[in-house]
Amino acid sequence: MLMASSKVSYYVLLCFGIVAVSVSTFFAIGDDTVQPIRLVVNASEASARQIPDTLFGIFFEEINHAGAGGIWAELVSNRGFEAGGPNTPSNIYPWSIIGDESSISVSTDRSSCFDRNKVALRMEVLCDSRDNNVCPTGEVGIYNPGFWGMNIEEGKAYKVTLFVRSLGEIDVSVSLTDSRGLKKLATASIISSDVSNWSKMEVLLTATETNYNSRLQLTTSKKGVIWFDQVSAMPVETYKGHGFRNDLVQMMADLKPRFIRFPGGCFVEGEWLRNAFRWKETIGPWEQRPGHFGDVWMYWTDDGLGYFEFLQLAEDLGAAPVWVFNNGISHQDQVDxxxxxPFVQEALDSIEFARGDPNSTWGSVRAAMGHPQPFDLKYVALGNEDCGKKNYRGNYVKIYNALKRAYPDIKIISNCDGSSVKLDHPADYYDFHIYTSANQMFSMAHKFDKTSRTGPKAFVSEYAVTGSDAGTGSLLAAIAEAGFLIGLEKNSDIVEMASYAPLFVNTNDRRWNPDAIVFNSSHLYGTPSYWMQQFFAASSGATLLDTTLDANSSSLIASSIVWKNADDNNYYLRIKIVNFGSNKVNLKISVYNLNGYSIRKSGSSQTVLTSANLMDENSLNNPKKVLPLKASLNTAAENMDVVILSHSITSFELLIESNTIRMPGSHHQFSTSAI
Structure with missing residues (x-):
């Protein structure tokens, strides 16, 4: 991820003849001058090409509270009281006290039983349920509001886990309440006569009603001193049972990503190396992870979402993990x-953790975490946006050589852009980032047209329209990005991977605009750029057909693919057209030389993404203002007249009917269910 102040860097094939699309476009040149444009889709096997299986994926960075307070379902913020630093007494924010100075005293000390996170909370209760100093009604204690309010839903179960110690008996109420603590949504008691040693306690709370702005309370009316540490509250229902917030990860899954790049971005580098993401600190039991302060995006993460969880998420999504690790370079300092x-060994160990035999040193740690089978890690990136740094090439070559010796099949991604100038070091892929205006992004559709087809492949790991054209997620940005992606499809013989950035933003902590998915503790929506990506969800692994315009158009671009829908087992011809212009296009589609194939009327459809205003956005109050609209295409046939709206993305999904459909280069034949 580029810093806001940083530089702006720039075959299921149908074996049927020719699809010809003639276009009459009305541009505002004088008096309604007609400029006919002919769009030709050549469906012959000789001109078709298979798109890489990995072309479109997603990039996840811990930015905007995308993970902590986002896809990671942990409800408690600063669960281990470590966010205030290792020195005590320390700031316990966002924890707060219930009661006044006459009834309770709270501080931190270094008495935790966990070696890597020694800070614990010490709560001295000065009142009691009897005698002279009676505790106030409702007891005294501490509460945590989570990440700007906890979303608690009626009938849902929540598991609260905490570690506790006291020299006397304890009677602690564990409650989920409204934001002011006046109404309990669920409650349970922890009663014990002996917790002289640190003890792990668990309670299951089932909510009696829904409240989007709830909090967790630990209260008591029993006099004495209690220590708390590692307080967690997790919904029982998470994505595939692996700790992820269901609705947010489902949004990821709906994009059908073929890869997921993680965990950054600048988050990997750190402003200083001392605050960089260190994978070994993020594995093992969650309560033993020390957490760290991300000094680029300026917030604390408990690292419950760690290296293992990222690998698990990739597996759950059916996406190839792309692991980005630190190569000894941050924004402000670097290792000679x-x-x-030591950084070379860190990289080697990280791959052994993911891929190693369960009896290997680091593979055994993975197995102990519940995943004895290796993860399918094939791609690693050495650093992020570090190419211009003094020590990058030296560090890169050292790590590259070591990885290739140990894992010859691993694909290694360089930070240096090889799209215009040949790299001066070995790599399987080079990374390309582009954040720019809408006009420039649309023109970037041709960026890779003349790129050398020899050497490393391109990985466009971060792209987005930014600045005034984008707002917090505009239609204009999405249209320009769609044009860019069509260019990547056409150049997918050299561009093998691409992902939008950033993916998520919590509305309470916008560190970057725009983003694909916007959320708070209870609600979410996709920006137009999110919905734009769904037009390309079927492209990876599909067959690209030769699609050309026989006249120059600065505002129109198109591509065509043939793909198989796994849901209905049918094959479709998808024609995508991006109209970046302010005039509608009258389009006459003619399909020639089907050679025994046909387009079926029923089952074909048209999907359009547009809106009344170029700068229209979705919001939490109006999440469906800009959405793709899908309609049956009852006129689907070899010849049909359609209209392409101005400032729009349009996809024609034409159901193909035939006895057999063959992939180029394949000896297999596939029968459609339409036969």
Whole structure:
């Protein structure tokens, strides 16, 4: 991820003849001058090409509270009281006290039983249920509002886990309440006569009603001193049972990503190396993870969402993991190549953790976490946006050589852009980032037209329209990005991977605009750029057909693919057209030389993404203002007249009917269910 102040860097095939699309476009040149345009889709096997299986995926960075307070379903913020730093007493924010100075005293000390996170909370209760100093009604204690309010839903169960110690008996109420603590949504008691040693306690709370702005309370009316540490509250229902927030991850899954790049971005580098993401600190039991302060995006993460969880998420999504690790370079400091050996070993160990035999040193740690089978890690990136740094090439070559010796099949991604100039170091892929205006993004559709077809492949791991054209997620941005992606489809012989950035933003912590998915603790929506990506969800692994315009158009671009829908087992010809212009296009589609194939009227459809205003956005109050509209295409046939709206993305999904459909280069034949 580029810093806001940083630089702006720039075959299921149908074996039937020719699809010809003639276009009459009305541009405002004088008096309604007609400029006919002919669009030709050549469906012959000789001109078709299979798109890489990995072309479109997603990039997840811990930015905007995308993970902590986002896809990771943990409800408690600063669960281990470590966010205030290792020195005590420390700030316990966002924890707060219930009661006044006469009834309770709260501080932190370094008495935790966990070696890597020694800070614990010490709560001294000065009142009691009897004698002179009676506790106030409702007891005294501490509460945590989570990440700007906890979303608690009626009938749902929540597991609260905490570690507790006291020299005397304890009677602690664990409650989910409204934001002011006046109404309990669920409650249970922890009663014990002996917790002189740190003890793990668990309670299951089932909510009696829904409240989007709830909090967790630990209260008591029993005099004495209690220590708390590692307080967690997790919904029982998470995505595939692996701790992820269901609705947010489903939005990811709906894009059908073929890869997921993680965990950054600048989050990997850190402003300083001391605050960079260190994968070994994020594995093992969650309560033993020390957490860290991300000094680029300026917030604390408990690292419940760690390296293992990212690998698990990739597996759950059916996406190839793309692991980005630190190569000894941050924004402000860097390790000299002569001292890079420990970082080389870190990289090697990380791959062994993911891929190693369960009896290997790091593979056994993964197995102990519940995943004895290796993860399918094939791609690693060495750093993020570090190419211009003094030690990057030296560090890169050292790590590259070590990885290739140990894992010859691993695909290694360089930070340096090889689209215009040949790389001066070995790589399987080079990384390309582009954040720019809408006009420039649309023109970037041709960026890779003349790129060398030899050497490393391109990975466009971060792209987005930014600035005034984008707002917080505009239709204009989405249209321009769609044009860019059509260019990537056409150049997918050299561009093998692409992902939008950033993916998520919590409305309470916007560190970057725009983003694909916007959310708070209870609601979410996709920006137009999110919905734009769904037009390309079937492209990876599909067959690209040769699609050309026989006249120059600065505002129109199109591509065509043939793909198989796994849901209905049918094959479709998808024609995508992006109209970046302010005039509608009258389109006459003619399909020639089907050679025994046909387009079926029933089952074909048209989908359009547009809106009344170019700068229209979705919002939490109006999440469906800009959405793709899908309609049956009852006129689907070899010849049909359609209209392409101005400032729009249009997809024609034409159901193909035939006895057999063959993939180029394949000896297999596939029968459609339409036969």
């Amino acid at each position: 190549t002569s001292n890079i050996s």
